[in-house]
Amino acid sequence: MASSRDRQRKLARAKLDRQMARRAAATRRRRRIQAGIGATLALVLIVLGSVWALGGFDPEPKQDTAQDQCAWTPQDASANSHLSDVGTPATTGLPTSGTRPMTITTNQGAPVTVELDLAAAPCAGASLAHLAGRSFYDNTKCHEITAEGALRCGDPSGTGLGGPTYTFFSENTPSAPASPAADAPVAYPKGTVAMISSPPGANGSQFLIFFKDHRATQPAYPIVGKVTGGLDVVEKIGALPTVDNGSGAKVKPQTDVVIQSLTVGEPGSAPAPAATTGAPAASPSAAS
Incomplete structure (x- = not known):
C-alpha cells in the first residue's frame, strides 16, 4: 500500500513540476515579447522624434504658383x-x-x-x-x-x-x-x-x-x-x-x-524694338 501511495505522490509531484515548468516557460516568453515590444516602441519613438525634429511633420510648402x-x-x-x-x-x-x-x-x-x-x-x-x-x-x-x-x-x-x-x-x-x-x-x-x-x-x-x-x-x-x-x-x-x-x-x-x-510678350522674351515714329509698331503677340 505504501508503495502505491508513493507512486501516486511521485506522479502528482511530476505533474506539478511539469505545470510549473510550463508556467515558467510561458512567463519567460511573455517577458521576452514584452521586452521586444518595449524595444520596438522605443525605436519607433526615437525615429518619430528624429523625423519631427527634422521637420518631417511640417505642412507641405505651397508651390510658388x-x-x-x-x-x-x-x-x-x-x-x-x-x-x-x-x-x-x-x-x-x-x-x-x-x-x-x-x-x-x-x-x-x-x-x-x-x-x-x-x-x-x-x-x-x-x-x-x-x-x-x-x-x-x-x-x-x-x-x-x-x-x-x-x-x-x-x-x-x-x-x-x-x-x-x-x-x-x-x-x-x-x-x-x-x-x-x-x-x-x-x-x-x-x-x-x-x-x-x-x-x-x-x-x-x-x-x-x-x-x-x-x-x-x-x-x-x-x-x-x-x-x-x-x-x-x-x-x-x-x-x-x-x-x-x-x-x-x-x-x-x-x-x-x-x-x-x-x-x-511671352515670359523671358525680349521687348519689341522701339520704333522711331508715333505710329503703331510691330510687337510681340499678346498672351493671356
Whole structure:
C-alpha cells in the first residue's frame, strides 16, 4: 500500500513540476515579447522624434504658383457702368518667375518698353497680359498727370473709375520709410511702373509710369515693373500742360495721350524694338 501511495505522490509531484515548468516557460516568453515590444516602441519613438525634429511633420510648402497666389475678385458692372467685362485671367500655368516684356505704343513718339517683374508681381503681370490679349488698352487715353510725377493710364472711361470686372490684391508695395519724407529713400524711382487703384488694394487695369523720382511717406502703389526704353517719351508727356478734368483738378493732359496699342510678350522674351515714329509698331503677340 505504501508503495502505491508513493507512486501516486511521485506522479502528482511530476505533474506539478511539469505545470510549473510550463508556467515558467510561458512567463519567460511573455517577458521576452514584452521586452521586444518595449524595444520596438522605443525605436519607433526615437525615429518619430528624429523625423519631427527634422521637420518631417511640417505642412507641405505651397508651390510658388499664381494659382495659389492670385485671387480674381468679381466686380458688379451693374453698380459701376465704367467697368468692362473681358473675363478673368487664367488660374493655372501662370509664370511666377523671371520677366515679361510689355510694349506701349502711343501717339507721342517711340513706343515705351517695360519689363514686368513676374517674381515680385505675378498677379499684376498675369492681369496685364490678360487685358492686353483682349485689346483692353488699345485706343484708350492716359487721362492724368499726377502730382507725384507719373502718367496715369489704363482706364478706357478716362474717369479714374474704369477697369475690368475683377480686382486683385496688391503685390510688391514699398515699405513706409522710417524717416521723414524729405530724407526718405525714393520709393518710386523714375521709370517705375506701378498699379493704382481706388480703394487701394483693389487693383484692376490702371497703372502709373513715373517720369521722375517720387518719395512717399505711405507708399500705396504696388510696383509691377520698370521702363526699359522710351523713358524720354514719358518725360515729354509729363511736361505737357494740364487742364481741368471736369472735377476741378488740373491733371488732364492738354494734348490727348492715346495708347494706340499695348502688348505683352511671352515670359523671358525680349521687348519689341522701339520704333522711331508715333505710329503703331510691330510687337510681340499678346498672351493671356
